[in-house]
Amino acid sequence: MTATDYDNFADAYAAENESGLFNAYYERPAMLRLADDVSGRRILDAGCGSGPLSAALRARGAVVTSFDVSAAMVNLARQRLGEDADLHVADLSKPLPFADAEFDDVVASLVLHYLEDWSGPLAELHRVLKPGGRLILSVMHPAGFPVTHPDDDYFALTKYSEDYIMDGQTVWLTFWHRPLHAMSDAFAAAGFRIVTISEPPPSPDTPAEMLPPDKVKGSGSFMCFLFFVLESA
Template sequence: MTANDYDSFGAAYSAENDANLINAHYERPAMLDLLGDVRGRRVLDAGCGSGPLAAALRDRGAVVTGFDASPLMVSLARERLGADADVQVADLATPLPFADGGFDDVTASLVLHYLRDWAAPLAELRRVLRPGGRLVLSVNHPFLYKALHPQADYFATVQWTDDHVFDGQPAVLEYWHRPLHAMTDAFSEAGFRIGVVSEPPWSPDTPAELLPPGFEGRTAFISFLFFVLVAS
């Protein structure tokens, strides 16, 4: 089974993403909360997947452009957003087909942790943002890797894999762990100022049946880390 092959399991991932705890009631509400009022803002959804965040942003009045490296995910996004939606196949690991300073905001929802090198992708995202524009992103919390691999070196930048089941379909995801200081160094080197670092709770409207056993009385858990970066 090939890791990160969204063209093979993207439909199952999308179905799971639309309603599950980790995406629908935790990660996506947190991203929307950090973005705030987006009415009239030009937003680039980098790694848009099947388009749930893009749809939510458009519903809130943003002018949304999206891209993803997976043709299947782009096709699913067009089904969700409409055939005339501005969504295309593009790879964050290569130069992007967008003009300098063309966006007020960029979102990168659970994208960067798939990449070993952050320098070139962050430089591209900085390039397409206007000065003062925001990059709002989420990544695997760096503590997560250490929690799952207690003997590992937290301070190393290292690749790891995790087995998943999306809507009944098995899948393998391959990530790059890096310590927190490596993340913040990469942001600064790309010309961003850190505005917010967030470890949010899950959404208060989360159905109780979605919470794992033992989560009663809790409001948060360690899964992802969120940043709002400002383009200098």
Template sequence: MPALPKSSAEVADGPVANDYDSFAEAYTAETDANLINGYYARPAILNLAGDVAGRRILDAGCGSGPLFAALRDRGAVVTGFDSSAKMVELARQRLGADAALSVADLGSPLPFPDGAFDDVVASLVLHYLEDWAAPLAELRRVLRPGGRLIMSVNHPIVYKLFYPQADYFATVRFAEEYTFDGQKAVLAYWHRPLHAMTDAFTAAGFRTAVISEPPPAPGAHERFPDELGDRHAFLSFLFFVLEAV
């Protein structure tokens, strides 16, 4: 589990934040089948996506490709991109040379035509960005009308739990230090309140269809009894299904 968040000033004196190229292999080894990612974040996205057979899906921020693989196994036609070249390299090793993968940044125009996809999945991506306006507009652009953006971000209440004296209603940067498969890394996030998220969705042309705080996947209690105890749900991420209008 992560340490308590550090301030941005502390992070500036340590490892470069969000440098996934430098810890991609360690991150993949740690998160492929752990509780937070393997038994919580990815299963929740897949449950929200439902039957994806034949659907054209963009995996935005695909990392090393575990969600891409799961969607493809369910019959979707998947395209993926990530800003980390090393993550895309690992994804290609996982998915095969013919997988539709590219290096691209959600903060810039995406290399896909208008209306190219039925769904976009963006699992644990947008909370790295201060400004959501342009990225959400791009995701809306590449979706067909009626398409879905299925996404997750850090639950906004978690920041308040870490910093009880902080202003929940402010948009503010914070960071956490992690150890992935024995390698230390820093991830820096932008906290924003829930209303700021939903306002951004509406401004970009989305309708909020689902807000979810799901339980962990079946089998999690048997595999992680010490971490979960008798809890049937916990605060970590917040999940959305948004419809392009």
């Protein structure tokens, strides 16, 4: 996935993210629950997209800095957050334009699974966090990969693409699957300690008609995304 790809469908992606089941009623509420009380905390939103998570964190009293690799997404975020918002066009796979130990928390919402290599990005996120700071992130749930790709090896780092309908537009997204142990190994190598692993149910206010029966188990949880809270050593 490149910046140009997102530039081409930024409006459609933003519209889906705003009100769709998996973002508005599942992933974003889960990220906010894990973040808990953020009042007064300096937070970096890594891969902010059009800024809905940044806006929610700011509404809860956080001081938010945000960046995305797509200039079109950053423009949409600026429309949402205002001209005075601390927004940047930056690439997580390259050195970030922030000082060491600048942030109390980093949120990375559905970002890392686009990247083949996690070592550099995680090292940069560790660098900009204060000691004891948190990296709160969500990724595609690795256990879903063998269900949708039964002929592929769960234990292999694998590139794959899927098509989605977003605001009436067909969009192709390319991801990198990695097994759970590879994720935890990468976190440890970058200097993070896993505090929480979460597989939450959707938000209690999810409209019943939005819940597809084939996505909901008896517990109400989705086999969709996996959430982590990491602590910087």
